[in-house]
Structure formats: C-alpha cells, structure tokens
Amino acid sequence: MGLNQNSRAMSAPAPEEDDYDYVGDSENYDEDEEEEDNYTGPPPVIHTQPIKLELKPGSNALLPCNISDLNPNIAIMWKKGSRTLFSDTIAFAAPKRYERKDDYSLFIRDVKPEDSGEYFCELSTPDAMHVRHEVYVFEAPMIRSILPGPSHIVLKGFPLTLECEVDGYPVPTVTWTKKGKHLPSGEESIKGKSITFEAVTRRHNGTYECSAENSYGKPAHASTDIIVQYAPEITIEKETVNTAEGYESELTCTVHAEPKAKVLWYLNSKHIVPSDRIKEKREGSRHILRILRTQKSDFGTYTCFANNTLGRSQLVMELSGLPSKAQFVGESPKMQNGNTHSLRWMVESNSPITEYKLLYRKKDTSDWKVSRPEVLNPEGNVYQVEAEINDLEGGSYEAMLLSKNAYGWSENSEKHTFQGIEYQKTEPQANTGTNEEPVLEESQGSGVDILRPTLLAALLSISLAYFLV
Structure with a gap:
C-alpha cells in the first residue's frame, strides 16, 4: 500500500516553469501605481505664510497649509516640534482634539497650555519643504520646580546655585528675595531664573523665595530653606x-x-x-x-x-578691677599765653580713680613729658578727663593717658596724634619820628593796653603848655 503511494509520488509530473511565483508578481496589478511613479508634473509649492497665534484656553486654533501641484507620491505631515502628529490623514501622536482637514490644515479644538509650541506642515520632499506656525496659549505663572529643593544643606565656602523653573505665557519674570532680610549682596531682590553664590558663609543662611509673574494671571511663589553648616565663630x-x-x-x-x-x-x-x-x-x-x-x-x-x-x-x-583703657573723645587747640592744647578722654572704673598720668611727646623724639590732670567726680562709674598741654611748638605730637585706682594702673590708652600750632609773637615797632597816629598794642598776658612813645611825647607837650599859660 505504502509502496504504491510512493510510486505515484515519484511518477508525478514536474511542475511547469510558469507555475512559480516571483517577487513583485500580483494578480491585482494597478496601472495607476505606474502612473504615480512616473509623475512628471511641476514640483509642489506651499503658499501659506507662517503665523503666530496667541489664544486663551478653551478657544480653537486653525493652522493653514495651502499647497499647489501636490505630487500623489508626496506625503503631507503635521509635526509639533520633532514629533509627528499626522502623516496625510493617519494620526500618530495626535490628541483626539487634533484634526487634519481635507484642505491639509490642522484644527485644534479647546486649546490648552500644553498645546503651545511650534507646528510644521511638512512635505516628504528631499528638501523637507515646510511652513512653521507658532501657537501660544495664555497661562498664569506656574513654578514647575525650585532647585536645589525645598531644603538644602551646604558647607561654608562651597558654591550654591538657586534655580526656579517656571511655565506660563507670556513668559513669567522671576524675582528672588530673602525672607525677612536683604540678599547677601545687600540688594532687596534680584531678577533672573537663577542666582549663584561662589562661596557661602553663615550670612547665606535663610529662606529664599522665587516669585514668577506675567500679565495674565496671579503670581506664583516657591521657597527653599538654605542651611549653611560651619564651625563655631565667636565675637566678644x-x-x-x-x-x-x-x-x-x-x-x-x-x-x-x-x-x-x-x-x-x-x-x-x-x-x-x-x-x-x-x-x-x-x-x-x-x-x-x-x-x-x-x-x-x-x-x-x-x-x-x-x-x-x-x-x-x-x-x-x-x-x-583696674580702670578701663581710656577712650579718646575730643580735642581743641587754644591760643592764649602760647600754644595750649586741650585733650579729652573717658574712663570707666567701679573703684574710685585716684590719679591720672598724661604722657606726651613730639613725634620722632624719645622723651615723654608727664602731666597729671585733675580727677573730677564721675557720673556713675564713668570719669571725664580733660588735660591741657601748654607751650607747645609747631609740629606733630602724640599723647596717651593712664588711670589709677585701688587695684593699680590701667593699660595705656591708644596713642592720640594731634598738631601743635606755631605761636607768633608781635614785636613792638620802633619810633620813626613821624607824625603817625598812636597805635594801641595788646599786652601779652597783662590785659593792659600799652601806648607807643610818640603818643606819650605828645601828651607831655600838651601838659607843659597848659602850666605855662
């Protein structure tokens, strides 16, 4: 039985050569395809000019794409950025609100802020002929994120960048402030999406707030707490x-x-x-x-x-328990009986001060002169000291004060530098024998006016003439 079957199989006639199928063979051969491949008409042209649409949320957008001489072999694609929405009428990544019209335009229903962007009507030609449209949907400011986060720890001396990522249309203006304080730069605020501090100190500690605002909606706010860590810093x-x-x-x-x-x-x-x-x-x-x-x-x-x-x-x-180091508070030069300079200090002492010692000298000399100002009654524990230095020559001087109480002498005060003024004495003028009017000359220290010899001679002559008459 099996043998007969095998015999029949072996004796089957070989297939004719025309019975084989070849790649490209089709019983449904379409002559139109050959015509499309052989299209020799003029190249397509996009006549539409780019447009920019600014829309409120909920409105509709129509993006035109007017094409002439379209080759049947060329596809019309709509893209948003680099993402393909439609290829001819086939939807790829297009939301249901998007529709490709028969006139090749793109219709967007009920626009939302996420519809903002660049749209391209593009032909599948070697040069990717296209027209670009811009769509902007008004949106209140929104802060997408604040960096480096809601809270951030940074070591003293390290750099720090604060950044505020925002959305909205028109593009929001971002302003940085520091809660309750000026910014470390001393400014009340700084505009810009980011600010950078090259090396933070403890003064960078605090809460920073970024505010985003535009002309469409209410401002948006976000904040970050910056914690600067550092070793102890002491002041006294x-x-x-x-x-x-x-x-x-x-x-x-x-x-x-x-x-x-x-x-x-x-x-x-x-x-x-x-x-x-x-x-x-x-x-x-x-x-x-x-x-x-x-x-x-x-x-x-x-x-x-x-x-x-x-x-x-x-x-x-x-x-x-010693008196405090004297603090200099003022000075005043006086021109009387020579060059006198008055210097004033303030001293604190809870124990009564018994003595002062004023040391002074002309600069660039080695010897200190000593004066002992009077001790006046204090106001509480504060003593006012006024010391006068007499008969100074012109030039630069330095002085310092020490105070003494029951516990001993205080530290020297800081050296105070002051200027001595050259005192010019007026010399009497000699009698020239002329008929000049008498001149009164101020006596130094006597308070009595001295008459010139010419005036005395005139008075004697008048007196003698009176007695002779």
Whole structure:
C-alpha cells in the first residue's frame, strides 16, 4: 500500500516553469501605481505664510497649509516640534482634539497650555519643504520646580546655585528675595531664573523665595530653606571687663555655629562650674557668664570655648578691677599765653580713680613729658578727663593717658596724634619820628593796653603848655 503511494509520488509530473511565483508578481496589478511613479508634473509649492497665534484656553486654533501641484507620491505631515502628529490623514501622536482637514490644515479644538509650541506642515520632499506656525496659549505663572529643593544643606565656602523653573505665557519674570532680610549682596531682590553664590558663609543662611509673574494671571511663589553648616565663630563685646569687689560682673561672647555649638567657660584654663554665685545664661547666640558679689579671686583671664561636629573656636577676655583703657573723645587747640592744647578722654572704673598720668611727646623724639590732670567726680562709674598741654611748638605730637585706682594702673590708652600750632609773637615797632597816629598794642598776658612813645611825647607837650599859660 505504502509502496504504491510512493510510486505515484515519484511518477508525478514536474511542475511547469510558469507555475512559480516571483517577487513583485500580483494578480491585482494597478496601472495607476505606474502612473504615480512616473509623475512628471511641476514640483509642489506651499503658499501659506507662517503665523503666530496667541489664544486663551478653551478657544480653537486653525493652522493653514495651502499647497499647489501636490505630487500623489508626496506625503503631507503635521509635526509639533520633532514629533509627528499626522502623516496625510493617519494620526500618530495626535490628541483626539487634533484634526487634519481635507484642505491639509490642522484644527485644534479647546486649546490648552500644553498645546503651545511650534507646528510644521511638512512635505516628504528631499528638501523637507515646510511652513512653521507658532501657537501660544495664555497661562498664569506656574513654578514647575525650585532647585536645589525645598531644603538644602551646604558647607561654608562651597558654591550654591538657586534655580526656579517656571511655565506660563507670556513668559513669567522671576524675582528672588530673602525672607525677612536683604540678599547677601545687600540688594532687596534680584531678577533672573537663577542666582549663584561662589562661596557661602553663615550670612547665606535663610529662606529664599522665587516669585514668577506675567500679565495674565496671579503670581506664583516657591521657597527653599538654605542651611549653611560651619564651625563655631565667636565675637566678644569687650576684651577687658572692668569691675570691683562686691559688684555684679558680666562677661559675654556671641557664638554662631551650625550645627549648634556647645559653649564652655574657663577661668585661667580651669573649667567653670556654675553655682549660686556664678551663673551661665543664653540669649539667642549670646552666652553670658554672670558673677554675683565679685571677689578678688574672680579676677583673671576668661575663655569662651565653643565646639561642634565641624570644629572649635575660642576667645579670651580679662575680668579686672583696674580702670578701663581710656577712650579718646575730643580735642581743641587754644591760643592764649602760647600754644595750649586741650585733650579729652573717658574712663570707666567701679573703684574710685585716684590719679591720672598724661604722657606726651613730639613725634620722632624719645622723651615723654608727664602731666597729671585733675580727677573730677564721675557720673556713675564713668570719669571725664580733660588735660591741657601748654607751650607747645609747631609740629606733630602724640599723647596717651593712664588711670589709677585701688587695684593699680590701667593699660595705656591708644596713642592720640594731634598738631601743635606755631605761636607768633608781635614785636613792638620802633619810633620813626613821624607824625603817625598812636597805635594801641595788646599786652601779652597783662590785659593792659600799652601806648607807643610818640603818643606819650605828645601828651607831655600838651601838659607843659597848659602850666605855662
């Protein structure tokens, strides 16, 4: 049975050569396709000029594309940017609100802000002939993002850029401000989508706000909190705090740090443990060491020490019973009985001042002259000192003041430089024997007017003539 079948298969006639199918063979051969391939008409032309549409949301847009001499082999494509929406009437990435019309135009129904952009009616020619239209849909300002984020930590000395990414039409104007403060540059605000700080300091700490506004809707706002981390930075109000036994004394240091610093006080390198008489207090960044009923043993060198995870810092100050270093407050030259100069200082002392010592000299000389100004009654613990220096020659002088109380002499004040004025004495004029009118000359220091010899001679002559008559 199987043998007979095989025999029949082997004896089947070979197929005729014309029974084979070849690529391109088709029973439905269309003569129109050959005509399209052989199209020899004029090249197509786009007659439409570019347009720019500014539309309110919800309105419709019609983008024309008027073409003549269109070759049947050429496709008409609509693109938004580089994205193809339609190829002829076939939709690709077009939303349902988009429609390709029979006259090749593009119709957009119920426009939205996301429809804004560039649209191209493009022919599939070698040169990609096209017309470009612009569509802008009005939109209130919107902040898409704020960089580097809602909150950001940066180390002192590093750069920082703040950026505000916005949407809206017309294109919003972006303004940067700092909450409750001026910007680190000193300005109240800066315009621009971004600002850059080359090296941040603790003054860059704070909340920065970007505002976006245009002519269409309400402004939009966003903020970022910038936290600058740094090792402690210390400042002090006074290098020397002057006090006296029995008084209340305060030493203050201001500590800035991020993260917050731990602050310790030392006296002569020994850690201070708070007690009923010695108390520590904090007011914001100010750290206060308060000493009640100050004792002589409290005098010495105090250290304000601060440290955090990024480093440490310290400053020293003195608590002393001595008078404070004198502060210069003013001067006035006087021209009487020679060149006199009046210098004024201010001194603080809780213990009564018993003596002043004024040192002065002409510049570029080595010898100091000493004067001892009078001690006047203070106002509270503040003493006003007025010292007069007499008989100065012309030239430049320097002076400094020291004060003494029960604890000893104060530090020298800073040197004060002042100018001596050359004093010119008026010499009497000799009698020339002429008939000049008598002239009164001011006496130096006597307050009496002196008559010239010519006037005296005239008076004697008048008196003698009177007695002879």
